[in-house]
Amino acid sequence: MTVAGTATARACANIALVKYWGKRDAARNLPAAGSLSLTLGALVTETTVRFDPALGADELILDGGVARPADVQRTSAFLDLIRAEAKIATRAHVTSKNEFPTASGLASSASGFAALAVAATTAAGLAVSPRELSMLARRGSGSAARSIYGGFVRMHAGHEADGSDAFAEPIVSRLGDRIRMVIAVVGGGAPKTHGSRDAMEHTAATSPFYRAWIDQVPHDLAAAEGALAAADLAQLGTIAEANALAMHASAIAARPAVIYWQPTTLALLATVRDMRAKGLAAWATMDAGPHVKVLTTVTDADAVARTLRSVEGVTATVSEPGGPAQVIAERAS
Ligand code: PMV
Secondary structure, eight states: OOOOOEEEEEEEEEEEEEOOOOEEETTTTEESSOEEEEEEEEEEEEEEEEEOTTOSSOEEEETTEEOOHHHHHHHHHHHHHHHHHHTOOOOEEEEEEEEOSSSOOOSHHHHHHHHHHHHHHHHTTOOOOHHHHHHHHHHHOGGGGGGGSOSEEEEOOOOOTTOTTOOEEEEOOGGGGTEEEEEEEETTTOOOSSOHHHHHHHHHHHOTTHHHHHHHHHHHHHHHHHHHHTTOHHHHHHHHHHHHHHHHHHHHTSSSOOOOOOHHHHHHHHHHHHHHHTTOOOEEEOOSSSOEEEEEETTTHHHHHHHHHTSTTEEEEEEOBOOOOEEEEEEOO
16 A cells, blocks of 8 residues: 655653663663653754655655665664554655754754654554554654653553553653753764663673662652652752763763763763752753753753853753644645
8 A cells, every 4th residue: 555645743852850771672672661751842853754655765854964874774664663554665755853952962863753753653644642652652762752742751661572561651740830951062062972772782781780770760760750749859850860870870880881971061060069059959960972951940940051051162051841742734645
């Protein structure tokens, strides 16, 4: 069968407060532990998928240019999952654009695969629930499962071998109205040195601290969920900062080491501690790159952003929580 549908979707990136770092099944991209994140309104990807019976191969335009072969291949493999589900063979033309504050190597795979999952299933004429979309997005990138939803999101590791219980779901918390995240980009956004997919597998295979990291995650998840239920920002921030440091400690102990931090990263961490000592709400988290994201309140966000900008080589943007991934235009075949 062929289809010729077109759909455009938008999805926001998310930043984990309890990190995903390690898989229980690489082929199905199943996480070894759960995770918990905040979807961010300032980091948006918009993606259009057009199935076109005239195409002999999938095409990908990324941020206005023809994508690298590795990115086309990853997109094509992801589209194959949707083609199998829709029982079609039609190739697609995909255009994807990141509306990020700077081209910085921020969490674009999360928003990218969430937007692609929503746009491609819609263009293929499939009716899928948000939970199914989260499991589909997970196949593209583990963190993308969480970008299907807005606000605070919990990803379940699940136990089933087929991954049928490894999905994301939103967590409602009164904290959502009170918080902001400040994104401090280091060095204008140098491309990251180790992709997260390979780096987490290397950590699992070689780091003497990996087991300790995985054992810690359920405790941090329970404490973070407790903090969300009690709307206790200080508890949530404290867990998030400690969890990020534990994730990086496991990666730093891999052999050879995976070190994402630059001197400016450490300067930002010291600045965050200093702001806290002065009574501002500020807790740091870092992902597979040198940038620092700071959880804060609506009230303190501007002061936090100003202080982070005083560190040389840093640009900082305040983000609100973001909404769920959604279709913004569609045309059936
Ligand atoms: O979704 P991936 O494969 O890009 O991995 C995400 C890894 C971290 O960003 C470091 C942590 C997380 O939970 O988002």
